[in-house]
Amino acid sequence: MLHMVSEVPPKKITVDSDVFAPDFREEPYWWSAAPLSAAAGPQTVSGKVDVAIVGGGITGLVAALHLARGGADVIVLDSQEIGEGAARRNAGFVGRTLKRSVSWLAAKHGTEHAVRVYRELDEALAGLGSFIEREKIDCHFKVCGRFIAANSKAHFDALIAELDDTRREVGFEYSVVEKHQVHTELASDRYHGGAVIPDLGSLHPGLYHAGLARKVLDEGVRFAPSTKVLSIDSNRVGKVVKTSRGDLVASHVIVATNGYTSRAFDWLMRRVIPFRGFIVATEILPATMIDRVMPRRRTYLDTKMNIDFLRPAPDSSRILFGGMTGTNSPQATPLAEQLRDRLVQILPDLDGVRLSRAWTGQCAGTFDFMPHIGVKEGVHFALGYNFAGLPLGTHFGEKLAARILQKGDQTSVFDVERFPTMPLYNGSPWFVPLAMRYFDWHDGRIARG
Ligand SMILES: Cc1cc2nc3c(=O)[nH]c(=O)nc-3n(C[C@H](O)[C@H](O)[C@H](O)COP(=O)(O)OP(=O)(O)OC[C@H]3O[C@@H](n4cnc5c(N)ncnc54)[C@H](O)[C@@H]3O)c2cc1C
Secondary structure, eight states: OEEEOOOOOOOOOOSOTTTEEEEEEESOGGGGTSOOEEEOOOSSOOSEEEEEEEOOSHHHHHHHHHHHHTTOOEEEEOSSSTTTTGGGTSOOEESOOOSSOHHHHHHHHOHHHHHHHHHHHHHHHHHHHHHHHHHTOOSOOBOOOEEEEOSSHHHHHHHHHHHHHHHHHHOOOOEEEOGGGGGGTOSOSSOSOEEEETTOEEOOHHHHHHHHHHHHHHTTOEEEOSOOEEEEEEETTEEEEEETTEEEEEEEEEEOOGGGOOGGGHHHHTTEEEEEEEEEEEOOOOHHHHHHHSTTOOEEEESSSSOOEEEEOSSSSOEEEEOOTTOOOSOSHHHHHHHHHHHHHHOGGGTTOOEEEEEEEEEEEETTSOOEEEEETTEEEEEOOTTOHHHHHHHHHHHHHHHHHTOSOOOOTTOOSOOOOOTTOOSOOTTHHHHHHHHHHHHHHHHHO
């Protein structure tokens, strides 16, 4: 049974009403349509289960769904509410995002490997669309296309060269948008052209995760929110999962903690780099304004390493904008004004717009910029999505279930022996702000040619 968690009172913002709309609060925009709901979980955690899943995000819930349908007795443990991680905080872009290009991978690991990586990303993208359709999850999923805006002429040339390589090797289509055509996509004078990738999409992450949670509960899976997993040890009967609310024994354990991976999983923690993303939502705008500034209602991002990204809300007349990734701030509100100003620099028509929401969430990078799925000491894991967890979390969730059930396609090109870390790295990402500064310098250098 689901019950609502009482809403956090709006954070009082009195200082600058030019920036904050009267209904402003620090909370993901998505939670208005998909409030965090807590399953009436067990008071204590005990007994024996077939599968214990740590993390109730996308990966964890997709795995839970397939496992339960395969006949397994499953419990999902989360230290927060189910879905309170990045699952209901992300931007809802549905793509094939990877920081490593086809040509980079081909040069380093050979063309065959590069093609397999991009084919699997494509499989994950297509798989998400068909999963949503098959499960009838009403989450505004749409193949809206993505406009990638070039920050300079040099960025434009590099973008088109990369998209050409990708089309040649794996057949992904795109169309060029010349500088003088940018206004057909975005009412901005900031960009030097760009490209449209027509088969990428968007969704409402709150409704996607909430729909998924309902399906999982319908299959008899138990949710244990506010239950932090402290350790996992093996003994003769299985894996002993110690939690903040008791211990249980599981035949199999999945760790699906992505950007929230903690000390309990030391080996993984030393391999993922948690970093924060920040998003703001504008107040309600006239619908004609959205049509003017983003006439094709796609998703939009730029070519910088440290991207700015924007999209229309799928269920109201607002624009969502994200940037300043990796800034060391536990809240988004202190960055809200800067984010608003960056949005207005891109879309000057929005001058004077105020914000109704700001929020942050944790993503996970990896030292090789690749997502990873695998098994360590008998514990299954999938994480390190580098901003692409909607398709990959869904894809890996299904793979994890297939591996435990020993049926279906269990293979993945991302299942490699090597999951690199860095000497002395203990999970505390002190270098992320420095890396972001380096990326800014690097982008500037490309822009200057
Ligand atoms: C601001 C932002 C924007 C993003 N935009 C996009 C986007 O547009 N498109 C896209 O594809 N991806 C995007 N992402 C990334 C995407 O949201 C994540 O990759 C995805 O949610 C990861 O899903 P997950 O299920 O693996 O992890 P999460 O949804 O993060 O869930 C992990 C869960 O593990 C729990 N946990 C951690 N440790 C423990 C423990 N010891 N015991 C119990 N529970 C534990 C946490 O409480 C958390 O709920 C974005 C992320 C952020 C933060």
